[in-house]
Amino acid sequence: MEKNGLIFIDKQVGMTSRDVDFQIMKIFGTKKVGHLGTLDPFASGLLVVGVNEGTKLLSAFEESEKTYEAELILGKKTNTGDLTGEVVEEKDVPEIDDRLINVTLKTFLGKSTQTPPMYSAIKKNGKKLYEYARSGEKVEIEARKIEIYKIDLNKYNKNIISFVVSCSKGTYIRSLCEDIA
Numbered sequence: 001m002e003k004n005g006l007i008f009i010d011k012q013v014g015m016t017s018r019d020v021d022f023q024i025m026k027i028f029g030t031k032k033v034g035h036l037g038t039l040d041p042f043a044s045g046l047l048v049v050g051v052n053e054g055t056k057l058l059s060a061f062e063e064s065e066k067t068y069e070a071e072l073i074l075g076k077k078t079n080t081g082d083l084t085g086e087v088v089e090e091k092d093v094p095e096i097d098d099r100l101i102n103v104t105l106k107t108f109l110g111k112s113t114q115t116p117p118m119y120s121a122i123k124k125n126g127k128k129l130y131e132y133a134r135s136g137e138k139v140e141i142e143a144r145k146i147e148i149y150k151i152d153l154n155k156y157n158k159n160i161i162s163f164v165v166s167c168s169k170g171t172y173i174r175s176l177c178e179d180i181a
Contacts, residue, residue: 003028004053011039011047024049036061037169038121042084065149067166072177074159079133080119081174093159101161104180105151113143117174146171 009020017038024033034055036048045068050058075093078085116122118133118141125139132139147168154162165176 002030002052005051006054006057007049007051009047009049011044013042013044016041017047020047020049024051028052034058037066040082040174042082062169064169065166066169066171067164068173069154069162069164070173070177072161072163072180074161074181077178077181081117081178082119085119096156098153098156101153101156105153105163108148108151108176108180111145111147114146114170114172114175114179115141115143116170116172120172144170148176 007024009024011017011020017035021033021035025031028051030052032052032055034050036050036058039045039047048058048061050056073083075091076087077089079088080086116129119130120128122129122141124132124141129139129141145168148165148171149168150164150166152164154164156162161180165171165173167176
């Protein structure tokens with residue numbers, strides 16, 4: 001008997017979203033598996049996975065608001081925009097406080113455009129952007145429309161900004177962090 005439906009997975013750090021799909025394929029003995037959105041391997045959180053006929057339901061959730069908790073380290077920039085990359089720039093961080101951070105975060109509220117990171121799975125000409133990045137090839141990345149519905153500071157301590165953001169599909173938290181910094 002074929003199993004159909006949605007599975008809500010608490011994806012752990014270290015797995016790709018596609019790794020989760022492969023595990024579900026194995027468990028249910030099917031190849032028709034897909035997920036909604038993609039979480040980076042270093043991210044944990046809810047991953048919605050469709051199985052067989054359940055994959056048709058995923059599109060109903062595409063426009064749903066997504067909420068993330070993120071940490072941003074000021075003063076260091078990596079080639080990937082995340083903690084897995086090589087540090088390509090370091091700067092001293094000026095004195096800042098919670099008030100300034102809150103004011104800065106609020107400037108991101110509303111509709112805007114965002115350029116996705118080069119190290120992402122977005123395809124251009126049939127090839128993933130991270131494949132271009134790893135081979136040193138430069139390609140133009142088109143900005144995408146996004147919306148930030150809510151963004152709040154959790155805490156600021158020793159150049160680390162912890163915040164929560166609710167946003168539209170297509171928002172890259174790594175790119176948002178770079179813009180905030």
